[in-house]
Amino acid sequence: MAHLTVAVSEGAIKKAFEVLVANIAWEKQDSGDFGPFTAGYHIKGHLEGGDVDLRNDGTIRVKELDIKWDKLEVSLGLDIPEICVGGGCINMPWPIPDICLPEVCVFSDDPDIGPIALDFAAFVAQEVSFTGSIDARYFNASLPVPPGFNPCQLLQDVLIDNSIIEPVPDHNQWQIFINPQTVDIDLFDFPDIVGDLIEDALTAAITAIIPGGWVRDLILAIIGGIADLIRFVLDIPDEIDEWLSDLFNISFGLLDFLTTLVLDFFGNCVPIARIDDPFEIMPAEDSTSVLLSGATVTLVPVAIPIPSLTINVNDVEMVATADVGG
Amino acid sequence: MPFTDHSDLYGAVHDEGINRVVRHIMRQRPSLFNYATPVFHQRPELFCQKIDVADKVTKAGNPIFTEQEPLPIFGTPVPMGLNFCVQFTDFQIDFHPTDQFELPPELGSKLQPQRMAVRARACAGLDCPPKELIDELVPILERLNVAQRKLFVDEIGGDDKEKRAAAAQRISSGTQDAPVASIQRRVSVAAPNVTTGITTVPPRGRDVFVLPTRELMCFCLEVYAVAHFEWGTVPGFEGQWLKPRVDGIEIVDIAPTPMENAIECFVMTTLRLGILPRLIVPMEKMVLDVTAMLQEQGLNVGQQITLEPAAVPGDVPNNPAIEQNEIRAFINLNVS
Numbered sequence: 001m002a003h004l005t006v007a008v009s010e011g012a013i014k015k016a017f018e019v020l021v022a023n024i025a026w027e028k029q030d031s032g033d034f035g036p037f038t039a040g041y042h043i044k045g046h047l048e049g050g051d052v053d054l055r056n057d058g059t060i061r062v063k064e065l066d067i068k069w070d071k072l073e074v075s076l077g078l079d080i081p082e083i084c085v086g087g088g089c090i091n092m093p094w095p096i097p098d099i100c101l102p103e104v105c106v107f108s109d110d111p112d113i114g115p116i117a118l119d120f121a122a123f124v125a126q127e128v129s130f131t132g133s134i135d136a137r138y139f140n141a142s143l144p145v146p147p148g149f150n151p152c153q154l155l156q157d158v159l160i161d162n163s164i165i166e167p168v169p170d171h172n173q174w175q176i177f178i179n180p181q182t183v184d185i186d187l188f189d190f191p192d193i194v195g196d197l198i199e200d201a202l203t204a205a206i207t208a209i210i211p212g213g214w215v216r217d218l219i220l221a222i223i224g225g226i227a228d229l230i231r232f233v234l235d236i237p238d239e240i241d242e243w244l245s246d247l248f249n250i251s252f253g254l255l256d257f258l259t260t261l262v263l264d265f266f267g268n269c270v271p272i273a274r275i276d277d278p279f280e281i282m283p284a285e286d287s288t289s290v291l292l293s294g295a296t297v298t299l300v301p302v303a304i305p306i307p308s309l310t311i312n313v314n315d316v317e318m319v320a321t322a323d324v325g326g
Numbered sequence: 327m328p329f330t331d332h333s334d335l336y337g338a339v340h341d342e343g344i345n346r347v348v349r350h351i352m353r354q355r356p357s358l359f360n361y362a363t364p365v366f367h368q369r370p371e372l373f374c375q376k377i378d379v380a381d382k383v384t385k386a387g388n389p390i391f392t393e394q395e396p397l398p399i400f401g402t403p404v405p406m407g408l409n410f411c412v413q414f415t416d417f418q419i420d421f422h423p424t425d426q427f428e429l430p431p432e433l434g435s436k437l438q439p440q441r442m443a444v445r446a447r448a449c450a451g452l453d454c455p456p457k458e459l460i461d462e463l464v465p466i467l468e469r470l471n472v473a474q475r476k477l478f479v480d481e482i483g484g485d486d487k488e489k490r491a492a493a494a495q496r497i498s499s500g501t502q503d504a505p506v507a508s509i510q511r512r513v514s515v516a517a518p519n520v521t522t523g524i525t526t527v528p529p530r531g532r533d534v535f536v537l538p539t540r541e542l543m544c545f546c547l548e549v550y551a552v553a554h555f556e557w558g559t560v561p562g563f564e565g566q567w568l569k570p571r572v573d574g575i576e577i578v579d580i581a582p583t584p585m586e587n588a589i590e591c592f593v594m595t596t597l598r599l600g601i602l603p604r605l606i607v608p609m610e611k612m613v614l615d616v617t618a619m620l621q622e623q624g625l626n627v628g629q630q631i632t633l634e635p636a637a638v639p640g641d642v643p644n645n646p647a648i649e650q651n652e653i654r655a656f657i658n659l660n661v662s
Contacts, residue, residue: 001651003343009330019661023627036563281347282355290357291394292364300386302354304347316328324346 002308002321005113010054016308017052021065031075038077038111043068050128056315059133059181067126072117077111122200125192129184131247132267134318136309139173140279152269165270172278174309175271180263199223278303278325333636333656339651341421341442348358348417353380360391362411365539374449374544375415396536397452403470405534409453411542416447421648432576440648444551459537465552539616548578557638560606566638569606572597580590610634632660 024047031040050065085101145153159165202223210216282302290297305325312319329336352359356377366372370390396407420426422437427445429435437443455463459626552573557566575594580586616631636656638645647654 001340003340003346005329005336005338005652007329007336009328009334009336012330012334015334015659015661019627019629019631022629023625282351287357290389290392292395297389298386299357299388300354300380300382302351304350314328317328317330324343324350326346 003324004322005319006321007317007319008326010052010315013054013060013318014052017050017062021047021050027071033110035077036079036081038075038115038283040075040115042073042075045072046070051130054315054318058313059131060313060318062128062130065128065130066213067128068192069121069124071119072121072124073117075115075117077114077116079109079111080107080113082107122197123193125196127184127186127192129182130180131182132178132180134311135177135179136311136320137175137177137271138309139169139172139175141169141173151265155265155269159270166274169276171276174275174277174306176273176275176311177271178267180260180267183260183263185259192231195227197228199227202227240241275306275309276303278305332642334659335633336654337657338652338654341419341426342651345418345426348419350380352417353378354383356383356390357388357392359411359414359502361394362391363407363408363409363536364393364398366411367538369539372409372451372539372542373411373413374451374542374546375413377413394420396534398534402467403474406533407536409417409536409539409542411449411451413449413451414446415449415546416445418445420445421651421653423651425651426639429552429578430550430578433574435548437552440644441552441554442648442653444553445547445548447545447548449544451544453537453539454543455537456540463537527645536636549578550578554648555644557645560608563608566609567606568612568635570602570608572602630660630662633657634660 025045027042027044029040029042031038044066048068051063053061053063055061072266082105084103084105089098089100091098156165156168160167203220206216206219206223210219253305280301280303284301285299287294287299288294288296290299306322307325308321308323310321312321329338333517356379360373362373367389370377373391379390383390391411393412394412397410399406399408418426420437420443422439422441424435424443425438427443429443433443448611506607552575554571556569556571558569559565560567572594575590575597577586577590577593580589612635614633616633617627617629620627620631634657635645635656636642641658642656645654645656647656
């Protein structure tokens with residue numbers, strides 16, 4: 001029996017996933033003046049839906065997680081160089097006054113055209129499905145780096161140089177990796193886009209006709225059900241695609257295939273968590289109470305070896321076990 | 327059977343795991359478990375039990391014990407002391423069923439369900455100066471006693487009772503420098519002529535003359551205790567409280583038996599009335615506010631997330647449960 005066991009139920013993982021989805025949102029906007037034209041963007045999005053499932057084959061499946069865009073706006077403005085005509089004077093002989101022509105300028109504004117803003121939020125939505133496992137691997141710092149080209153090392157060096165991940169340790173570690181198996185990304189989630197458009201249009205129409213009351217609420221509920229049905233029907237081909245991917249453990253479609261390859265590479269090279277071996281349970285301490293003279297003694301840290309660490313997933317829970325070395 | 331059948335989260339620690347961690351701490355922080363006078367730096371072989379130390383402790387030059395002042399010999403004209411050591415040599419825990427150590431018969435030999443046992447062993451060693459050394463020192467100390475009285479009378483003299491009392495206090499506390507220094511000079515000159523190995527320890531303020539040690543008289547005590555946890559109420563306060571309870575204590579092989587019984591009764595009474603009532607924990611204290619923790623990390627979530635112990639007996643029969651050599655905790659994740 002393991003010395004330490006920690007288990008998390010599928011129910012708890014689902015609750016945590018729902019909290020995560022409900023609280024992940026992003027917004028960013030910027031604009032720039034590039035001389036003859038100005039450009040800007042304003043994006044705002046959040047996650048919706050999705051489900052997480054623990055499975056008996058040791059994998060975790062995140063299914064149909066929607067990326068919704070509240071704003072996906074790009075703006076463009078043109079600054080045409082100013083053109084001015086007139087403004088000159090004709091000198092006339094005395095006593096006739098000089099004749100001056102009025103100056104007329106066009107394209108004086110900046111930008112002259114626009115900015116024209118287009119919001120694609122209503123027409124764009126993505127859906128992501130993902131299957132992966134969690135692996136605990138041992139990093140032995142005493143082993144020499146394998147000779148030859150090492151793509152993992154290359155990626156790690158880039159990420160370390162940019163302070164994205166911690167440097168390669170000089171001591172042994174347990175490293176936790178996410179090992180992706182299949183990824184399904186729908187760049188344009190047509191069932192959701194069509195469903196949302198229909199639902200929004202019908203809701204706006206009904207709200208205009210019936211401002212309030214239970215009759216309106218009832219009709220809106222029926223509309224929501226119809227929109228869901230449309231989403232379900234339109235999503236059937238994608239469901240089949242995901243089912244086949246899951247069945248054969250390979251991503252169909254060039255984008256999914258490439259994404260899986262890239263994530264697999266990242267997953268195998270970049271750990272999501274690290275646990276030092278031996279693991280420090282009491283830090284080094286400057287003590288003045290060990291010697292009668294009161295002199296400071298730096299006591300070494302207390303660390304315990306972790307000879308084994310495993311993470312297993314079954315259809316009801318995720319279980320991590322660890323042993324303490326003798 | 328899944329671990330999380332009756333709760334969202336589950337954590338268990340095996341008794342062997344705890345015991346291994348304790349052994350690592352003992353090897354890497356020996357100064358927490360061994361206490362002795364400074365002479366043991368030069369003569370570690372005097373310890374009652376050899377101290378097992380990790381290599382890194384030796385390499386770092388860490389002391390293997392915490393220095394203590396010598397055990398004072400009361401009534402001597404100059405501060406004198408004896409070398410001693412106290413070592414906590416073993417600490418083990420055993421969760422039901424019994425597998426780490428056998429319980430003494432007085433505690434039933436085997437653990438009952440939902441019970442845990444603790445075994446602690448401590449050794450103490452005290453220098454016992456040989457008769458010959460005592461015989462040599464007696465005349466010197468008699469002379470010092472007389473000299474001290476003579477100095478006391480010469481310096482203070484008179485019939486003023488208050489002055490005499492104050493002077494006596496100053497001399498005995500060492501703040502009256504002249505007489506004490508004088509006596510100490512005499513000892514330091516006289517003692518090496520008749521004895522070997524008298525050392526001085528300058529602990530705090532004044533020197534203590536430590537008698538030479540050839541070997542310690544060691545004895546070890548083993549203490550066993552059986553305990554369990556239970557949930558209950560506290561009169562006048564709401565909610566459930568987790569209460570540690572001690573079922574029995576046994577100090578092995580102390581004689582005579584009535585003295586052993588009296589000591590065990592005293593320890594048990596102190597634990598039950600003095601210490602354990604302070605360790606009861608209300609359920610509210612065991613609820614972990616994840617939302618607040620996330621907010622401290624700069625993450626604001628819209629929901630209230632808490633981790634709290636699964637209810638007893640609604641969710642699980644025991645929480646924490648002591649079974650299959652583990653202590654197990656069942657926790658629920660609540661999102662509202």
